[in-house]
Amino acid sequence: xxxxxxxxxxxxxxxxxxxxxxxxxxxxxxxxxxxxxxxxxxxxxxxxxxxxxxxxxxxxxxxxxxxxxxxxxxxxxxxxxxxxxxxxxxxxxxxxxxxxxxxxxxxxxxxxxxxxxxxxxxxxxxxxxxxxxxxxxxxxxxxxxxxxxxxxxxxxxxxxxxxxxxxxxxxxxxxxxxxxxxxxxxxxxxxxxxxxxxxxxxxxxxxxxxxxxxxxxxxxxxxxxxxxxxxxxxxxxxxxxxxxxxxxxxxxxxxxxxxxxxxxxxxxxxxxxxxxxxxxxxxxxxxxxxxxxxxxxxxxxxxxxxxxxxxxxxxxxxxxxxxxxxxxxxxxxxxxxxxxxxxxxxxxxxxxxxxxxxxxxxxxxxxxxxxxxxxxxxxxxxxxxxxxxxxxxxxxxxxxxxxxxxxxxxxxxxxxxxxxxxxxxxxxxxxxxxxxxxxxxxxxxxxxxxxxxxxxxxxxxxxxxxxxxxxxxxxx
Amino acid sequence: xxxxxxxxxxxxxxxxxxxxxxxxxxxxxxxxxxxxxxxxxxxxxxxxxxxxxxxxxxxxxxxxxxxxxxxxxxxxxxxxxxxxxxxxxxxxxxxxxxxxxxxxxxxxxxxxxxxxxxxxxxxxxxxxxxxxxxxxxxxxxxxxxxxxxxxxxxxxxxxxxxxxxxxxxxxxxxxxxxxxxxxxxxxxxxxxxxxxxxxxxxxxxxxxxxxxxxxxxxxxxxxxxxxxxxxxxxxxxxxxxxxxxxxxxxxxxxxxxx
Numbered sequence: 105x106x107x108x109x110x111x112x113x114x115x116x117x118x119x120x121x122x123x124x125x126x127x128x129x130x131x132x133x134x135x136x137x138x139x140x141x142x143x144x145x146x147x148x149x150x151x152x153x154x155x156x157x158x159x160x161x162x163x164x165x166x167x168x169x170x171x172x173x174x175x176x177x178x179x180x181x182x183x184x185x186x187x188x189x190x191x192x193x194x195x196x197x198x199x200x201x202x203x204x205x206x207x208x209x210x211x212x213x214x215x216x217x218x219x220x221x222x223x224x225x226x227x228x229x230x231x232x233x234x235x236x237x238x239x240x241x242x243x244x245x246x247x248x249x250x251x252x253x254x255x256x257x258x259x260x261x262x263x264x265x266x267x268x269x270x271x272x273x274x275x276x277x278x279x280x281x282x283x284x285x286x287x288x289x290x291x292x293x294x295x296x297x298x299x300x301x302x303x304x305x306x307x308x309x310x311x312x313x314x315x316x317x318x319x320x321x322x323x324x325x326x327x328x329x330x331x332x333x334x335x336x337x338x339x340x341x342x343x344x345x346x347x348x349x350x351x352x353x354x355x356x357x358x359x360x361x362x363x364x365x366x367x368x369x370x371x372x373x374x375x376x377x378x379x380x381x382x383x384x385x386x387x388x389x390x391x392x393x394x395x396x397x398x399x400x401x402x403x404x405x406x407x408x409x410x411x412x413x414x415x416x417x418x419x420x421x422x423x424x425x426x427x428x429x430x431x432x433x434x435x436x437x438x439x440x441x442x443x444x445x446x447x448x449x450x451x452x453x454x455x456x457x458x459x460x461x462x463x464x465x466x467x468x469x470x471x472x473x474x475x476x477x478x479x480x481x482x483x484x485x486x487x488x489x490x491x492x493x494x495x496x497x498x499x500x501x502x503x504x505x506x507x508x509x510x511x512x513x514x515x516x517x518x519x520x521x522x523x524x525x526x527x528x529x530x531x532x533x534x535x536x537x538x539x540x541x542x543x544x545x546x547x548x549x550x551x552x553x554x555x556x557x558x559x560x561x562x563x564x565x566x567x568x569x570x571x572x573x574x575x576x577x578x579x580x
Numbered sequence: 581x582x583x584x585x586x587x588x589x590x591x592x593x594x595x596x597x598x599x600x601x602x603x604x605x606x607x608x609x610x611x612x613x614x615x616x617x618x619x620x621x622x623x624x625x626x627x628x629x630x631x632x633x634x635x636x637x638x639x640x641x642x643x644x645x646x647x648x649x650x651x652x653x654x655x656x657x658x659x660x661x662x663x664x665x666x667x668x669x670x671x672x673x674x675x676x677x678x679x680x681x682x683x684x685x686x687x688x689x690x691x692x693x694x695x696x697x698x699x700x701x702x703x704x705x706x707x708x709x710x711x712x713x714x715x716x717x718x719x720x721x722x723x724x725x726x727x728x729x730x731x732x733x734x735x736x737x738x739x740x741x742x743x744x745x746x747x748x749x750x751x752x753x754x755x756x757x758x759x760x761x762x763x764x765x766x767x768x769x770x771x772x773x774x775x776x777x778x779x780x781x782x783x784x785x786x787x788x789x790x791x792x793x794x795x796x797x798x799x800x801x802x803x804x805x806x807x808x809x810x811x812x813x814x815x816x817x818x819x820x821x822x823x824x825x826x827x828x829x830x831x832x833x834x835x836x837x838x
Binding site: 475 | 592594596597598599600601602604605620622623624625626628630631632633634635636637639642643646723724727728754755756758759760761762763764765766767768769770771772773774775776777799800802803804806807828829831832833834835
């Protein structure tokens with residue numbers, strides 16, 4: 105997909121005026137944080153687990169080559185294949201080649217953000233292969249020709265009336281008089297439609313929440329079980345993963361799994377945790393004929409050893425966006441690419457460039473709530489600040505803003521001059537706004553006063569009043 | 581011989597200096613009542629956050645050095661803001677991580693620097709204040725104070741000792757009000773919507789007074805509440821704890837003519 109992150113302000117403006125989106129976001133605001141808090145409260149060792157999880161991922165990142173090679177060796181030992189792809193194009197071509205070799209007409213897909221990152225569906229369709237999303241949220245946005253607005257709840261920007269409407273438009277062979285007002289009826293309908301697709305599919309594609317080095321297994325967590333059907337019924341199971349998904353052992357996996365669902369949805373554990381190890385063996389009753397793991401780099405290895413390395417600890421739980429007041433106000437599509445919210449604000453400039461995504465690390469109040477809930481303790485605001493430093497060096501922010509900042513910084517380093525100017529400003533503003541106590545409009549602050557008053561200063565600066573008080577005291 | 585009084589350097593903060601000197605004097609009163617001597621170094625301007633959060637590291641460091649020098653020699657440095665306090669306490673040492681000589685001084689300053697209310701409660705062990713305020717107050721936890729400095733129970737504990745004041749918890753008290761320093765300048769439309777959501781929560785709490793410990797958040801919330809025509813009195817928590825609220829009109833309200 106073409107990023108629209110450069111148009112973040114316009115995207116946000118649209119989002120603020122979108123009544124359905126605002127309704128959906130209000131539900132999200134009240135849902136996720138409370139559920140996470142309750143789940144965390146039930147697990148006294150949660151904080152200690154965060155430290156353990158962070159330590160596992162840090163260790164992996166320091167030894168990434170070793171664990172990736174170990175993983176590859178163990179996948180091969182099980183009869184599977186590993187493909188290394190530097191770019192989205194390489195990854196798309198690799199997946200397409202497998203599908204074409206197997207003569208695939210239809211592929212079913214479990215949820216995978218890497219497929220979004222490489223725009224896989226478009227590529228398959230252009231080559232005559234029909235991708236079918238099997239995660240309910242992904243299915244909904246596929247039939248609506250949208251893209252995910254959230255990394256674990258892709259259709260969270262919609263209200264159920266919109267979903268019912270899309271189902272009626274798409275499932276034309278079903279009884280037009282059927283009732284679709286409630287979530288369970290929507291789920292049942294999607295389930296029935298998707299069941300046929302599963303049986304017809306030639307290849308199944310899933311993501312990977314984890315790749316376990318010691319066993320060569322890939323792991324996904326879902327709440328719908330769609331991932332299992334996607335991968336067991338087909339000629340080939342293709343796993344799309346990024347490099348940082350590898351963990352050393354099953355023990356490490358279970359440590360991080362204890363953090364994942366609690367942070368994401370407030371569940372103790374996701375309904376399904378599926379471990380896939382190699383293709384179907386002769387003694388297996390089912391399973392895919394082939395097993396392929398396609399690793400995408402796409403700039404991640406270049407983050408190693410930089411101030412952005414910590415971002416590679418991310419386990420894609422979505423807690424940062426669930427708790428982000430900016431995300432909760434504008435929704436995920438405003439961010440203009442695959443990864444929204446705080447993790448997207450750090451990752452997107454890395455993956456699509458800071459010229460495209462420069463807004464995202466600026467669109468944060470640095471309230472710190474994301475970092476406080478991140479199971480991997482990723483210093484998200486700090487990394488957004490690193491991006492701002494790079495943007496500042498390249499003078500990417502608007503000229504008026506930069507000049508204003510430079511003037512202020514000049515004054516702030518000259519205390520007597522600064523005191524003179526602020527003393528004058530507080531007198532002037534206090535005099536002008538004093539009688540009402542506030543301004544309804546103020547030059548140079550039109551953005552603020554468009555929807556808010558600007559409270560007026562009392563009229564004297566503290567420093568000037570303090571100087572007077574000291575004079576009186578010494579005179580007394 | 582009685583112990584020497586604690587010598588406190590007050591970091592006024594630019595917003596208190598410019599907008600609301602009474603918060604500075606309330607801080608001085610609270611500190612003096614608790615037995616400190618208070619001095620206000622003249623070489624202070626701002627903590628440097630606008631530059632820091634805009635990615636301007638060189639100016640941030642220059643301003644930080646100025647603050648470090650101005651506040652050397654005090655037993656403690658006290659700030660009536662969690663945001664500026666967090667900047668000095670948490671971010672100054674980070675800034676100079678690669679410059680050992682100044683890092684030491686930054687670290688030394690950071691260790692002695694406290695947000696006002698947590699200084700009173702945690703360091704001076706103040707348990708109650710002599711103050712009176714008629715009203716039902718709700719309290720917004722400003723982000724930096726809460727998450728960088730752990731300011732949460734301290735203001736509530738001290739407010740509980742104010743005669744006549746009843747504290748009503750604010751739903752979503754830990755959610756950002758949308759001020760965000762440079763954020764409200766760069767993204768005013770989003771900032772305004774966040775302020776509107778916060779204002780709705782404040783009104784829903786039923787309180788007649790809104791308190792917080794940071795002028796930035798207070799200007800933002802007060803500005804939204806007055807624009808909506810809501811008659812909630814907005815004040816810095818120090819004004820109420822110092823018993824000096826009556827002397828000044830609430831933030832954004834017209835002064836009484838007298």
